[in-house]
Amino acid sequence: MGELKLMKGNEAIAEAAIRAGADAYFGYPITPQSEVMEYLAAQQPHKRTGMVLLQAESEIAAINMVYGAASTGKKTMTSSSSPGISLKMEGISYLAGAELPALIVNVVRGGPGLGTIQPSQSDYFQATKGGGHGDYRLLVLAPASVQEMSDFVKLGFELAFKYRNPVMILSDGIIGQMMEKVELFDPIPRKTEINEPWALTGKSSDRKKRVVTSLDLDPYGNEKHNHELQRKYKEMEENEVRFEEIDCSDAEYLMVAYGSSARICQKAIKLARLKGIKVGLLRPITLFPFPTKQLYSYTNRIKGILSVELNTGQMIEDIRLAVNGKLPVEHFGRCGGVVHSPEEVLAAFEKIIMK
Amino acid sequence: MDLKEIIKPENLVYKRTECLTDKTLSYCPGCGHGTVHRLVMETVDELGIQSDVIGVASVGCSVLAYDFMDIDMTQSPHGRATAVATGIKRCWPDKFVFTYQGDGDLAAIGTGETIHACNRGENITIIFINNGIYGMTGGQMAPTTLLGMKSSTTPYGREVELMGNPIKITELVAQLAGTYFVSRQSVHTPGNVRKAKKAIKTAFENQKLKKGLSLVEIVSNCNSGWKMTPVESNKWMEENMFPFYPLGDIKVEGQLVQK
Amino acid sequence: MAKLKGAVVVDVERCKGCELCIVTCPQKVLANKAAKVNSKGYHYVYMENPDDCTGCTNCAVVCPDGVLTVYRIKI
Numbered sequence: 001m002g003e004l005k006l007m008k009g010n011e012a013i014a015e016a017a018i019r020a021g022a023d024a025y026f027g028y029p030i031t032p033q034s035e036v037m038e039y040l041a042a043q044q045p046h047k048r049t050g051m052v053l054l055q056a057e058s059e060i061a062a063i064n065m066v067y068g069a070a071s072t073g074k075k076t077m078t079s080s081s082s083p084g085i086s087l088k089m090e091g092i093s094y095l096a097g098a099e100l101p102a103l104i105v106n107v108v109r110g111g112p113g114l115g116t117i118q119p120s121q122s123d124y125f126q127a128t129k130g131g132g133h134g135d136y137r138l139l140v141l142a143p144a145s146v147q148e149m150s151d152f153v154k155l156g157f158e159l160a161f162k163y164r165n166p167v168m169i170l171s172d173g174i175i176g177q178m179m180e181k182v183e184l185f186d187p188i189p190r191k192t193e194i195n196e197p198w199a200l201t202g203k204s205s206d207r208k209k210r211v212v213t214s215l216d217l218d219p220y221g222n223e224k225h226n227h228e229l230q231r232k233y234k235e236m237e238e239n240e241v242r243f244e245e246i247d248c249s250d251a252e253y254l255m256v257a258y259g260s261s262a263r264i265c266q267k268a269i270k271l272a273r274l275k276g277i278k279v280g281l282l283r284p285i286t287l288f289p290f291p292t293k294q295l296y297s298y299t300n301r302i303k304g305i306l307s308v309e310l311n312t313g314q315m316i317e318d319i320r321l322a323v324n325g326k327l328p329v330e331h332f333g334r335c336g337g338v339v340h341s342p343e344e345v346l347a348a349f350e351k352i353i354m355k
Numbered sequence: 356m357d358l359k360e361i362i363k364p365e366n367l368v369y370k371r372t373e374c375l376t377d378k379t380l381s382y383c384p385g386c387g388h389g390t391v392h393r394l395v396m397e398t399v400d401e402l403g404i405q406s407d408v409i410g411v412a413s414v415g416c417s418v419l420a421y422d423f424m425d426i427d428m429t430q431s432p433h434g435r436a437t438a439v440a441t442g443i444k445r446c447w448p449d450k451f452v453f454t455y456q457g458d459g460d461l462a463a464i465g466t467g468e469t470i471h472a473c474n475r476g477e478n479i480t481i482i483f484i485n486n487g488i489y490g491m492t493g494g495q496m497a498p499t500t501l502l503g504m505k506s507s508t509t510p511y512g513r514e515v516e517l518m519g520n521p522i523k524i525t526e527l528v529a530q531l532a533g534t535y536f537v538s539r540q541s542v543h544t545p546g547n548v549r550k551a552k553k554a555i556k557t558a559f560e561n562q563k564l565k566k567g568l569s570l571v572e573i574v575s576n577c578n579s580g581w582k583m584t585p586v587e588s589n590k591w592m593e594e595n596m597f598p599f600y601p602l603g604d605i606k607v608e609g610q611l612v613q614k
Numbered sequence: 615m616a617k618l619k620g621a622v623v624v625d626v627e628r629c630k631g632c633e634l635c636i637v638t639c640p641q642k643v644l645a646n647k648a649a650k651v652n653s654k655g656y657h658y659v660y661m662e663n664p665d666d667c668t669g670c671t672n673c674a675v676v677c678p679d680g681v682l683t684v685y686r687i688k689i
């Protein structure tokens with residue numbers, strides 16, 4: 001068994017980064033995720049593993065440092081919260097376009113604009129539909145516990161390199177700030193050799209030069225590149241869908257919720273069962289790729305779905321696409337900061353879905 | 356005397372460096388970008404660092420610099436080249452890392468990244484092409500456009516009341532503790548090309564010292580944007596650009612040059 | 615006194631006819647006034663007064679397009 005610790009979600013991200021053998025972290029402070037960089041700074045990762053840590057002058061600079069570092073084939077990451085992620089979107093689009101692996105953590109807070117520093121899930125669209133300009137996708141992991149904050153850093157790097165694509169951990173202020181027991185994985189040494197055939201290591205005389213770019217002025221070339229990206233996203237949809245089902249086998253209804261909202265729903269379905277209502281919880285762990293097929297498989301088994309989100313209804317669109325009109329799908333959620341209680345969720349469920 | 360007797364390998368005194376690719380440059384006839392590309396690649400060639408150099412192309416006419424330089428390169432979002440270079444250099448502290456940026460890229464949209472990379476003293480080289488205009492997008496005003504100078508967005512000339520002042524970002528970054536070498540050069544005469552080459556070489560060699568950032572500004576022509584022939588544009592540059600952007604070293608070995 | 619004699623080889627297809635080398639040459643060796651153009655339509659440069667070339671390399675040094683290769687001998 002790995003080392004057990006009581007940690008905040010944000011600290012778990014940081015500790016996991018060092019243990020995952022990350023080569024570099026570039027960030028900029030913003031509530032509610034500043035502990036990530038603070039924890040790293042306290043750990044002096046340059047002494048522990050040789051990992052680079054740099055506080056940039058802005059989120060824009062930070063994501064572009066990630067772009068530069070990622071182009072060398074190294075394991076690179078950044079973290080921020082909603083307004084900062086908006087600033088990073090240009091760089092994220094370039095990472096996707098240039099097919100660079102990188103890990104981006106969004107500890108979401110409520111928007112729009114400066115919004116609130118309280119937790120929210122209002123960046124679902126931004127995370128799962130690309131977010132920046134162009135036809136691209138991020139692979140999005142949604143942790144629901146401090147344990148998953150740690151585990152998904154390791155998984156995120158693996159997936160980023162497997163697909164040469166930026167991976168986002170879409171968390172929120174609740175998971176980032178809460179303390180839980182976490183079993184830390186054993187440290188992985190940092191890579192000593194860069195073997196990626198695309199990485200910028202300096203053009204030695206025995207090979208051709210390498211170029212990392214997202215530019216193709218030839219429209220046919222650019223279209224071909226886009227098709228190649230889409231093929232990659234299809235492959236993710238085939239291989240990387242992850243979800244958890246709780247009390248679903250005999251369910252007549254489903255709640256679908258991810259991250260912190262899923263934790264609340266877990267309690268809500270227990271309360272429902274006490275009242276004899278057979279409702280299960282499907283928790284998407286990957287938001288892109290979305291568990292579309294799994295949700296469709298429920299269409300002839302259940303009577304309706306409630307999408308429970310800390311926002312005004314974003315993931316509901318993907319659920320509706322998944323069940324393709326075959327089931328009623330409704331939304332319930334508070335706007336973040338104001339968090340729904342399990343009782344509230346159950347009451348809404350009875351009112352909206354069982355009416 | 357027959358030219359054939361002169362044109363023999365043993366008599367060669369100048370040829371295009373092999374660190375440039377065979378591709379024909381995409382620049383307009385007479386554009387200084389081509390000369391500066393060549394100087395940077397001659398430097399790489401002469402220092403023998405082709406296998407240890409990583410370049411960052413920016414957004415502007417030189418966005419395709421990576422097509423012309425036979426080295427590992429990346430292409431940065433508009434204005435972010437020094438941040439990208441920071442990421443590379445922090446991961447490869449012993450490689451030679453440089454950015455190649457226009458004035459719009461470096462001194463408008465990328466001002467923040469420029470100043471902070473300079474101030475942190477990143478051990479990189481910045482090659483900065485100041486042609487007083489946005490060449491790639493069709494000759495709009497740049498932060499460096501001179502007062503009175505016409506561009507497609509200042510068709511009656513730049514007026515300070517309406518468009519503010521041109522910026523001397525090179526003098527500005529020379530004030531920062533993190534810069535080690537700052538120089539302004541041009542490439543319009545053989546003498547100037549040779550001086551510019553020396554400055555660029557110094558700026559690359561400095562990376563070995565790990566004492567901070569080196570920036571070489573090249574005041575250059577944009578004959579398409581200025582709507583002149585290449586020969587006219589060089590003359591106009593001497594008469595109008597150099598008085599405001601005087602040539603010479605501004606900071607050497609971390610010390611401001613007293614004028 | 616030894617005299618320097620030079621020769622310039624033009625990579626015709628690379629030349630863009632910008633004339634920067636022409637005005638730079640101290641010996642007025644180069645020209646591009648002939649009707650001939652390269653495949654891109656540029657009036658490329660050639661040695662009009664080859665006898666006067668000293669091989670000083672000035673033309674090649676200012677050429678943005680790396681068109682010119684210079685040779686030199688002492689006679």
Ligand SMILES: Cc1ncc(C[n+]2csc(CCOP(=O)(O)OP(=O)(O)O)c2C)c(N)n1
Pocket residue numbers: 414415416417433456457458459460461484486488489490491492497577
């Ligand atoms: C974010 C963003 N904004 C605007 C542009 C459009 N754009 C491309 S090049 C350029 C100006 C480049 O000018 P400069 O840096 O002076 O280089 P030059 O073309 O003169 O060499 C602009 C505004 C862009 N590509 N990206």
Ligand code: SF4
Pocket residue numbers: 381382383386387388416486490491576577578579580
């Ligand atoms: S537009 Fe100006 S800067 Fe761009 S290639 Fe032409 S002359 Fe050079």
Ligand code: SF4
Pocket residue numbers: 385628629630631632633634635636646658659676677678679680681682
């Ligand atoms: S400078 Fe170069 S491109 Fe211009 S005319 Fe002379 S040889 Fe041709």
Ligand code: SF4
Pocket residue numbers: 620621622638639640641642643644666667668669670671672673674684
């Ligand atoms: S080498 Fe010197 S003399 Fe000969 S053509 Fe070139 S500039 Fe003129």
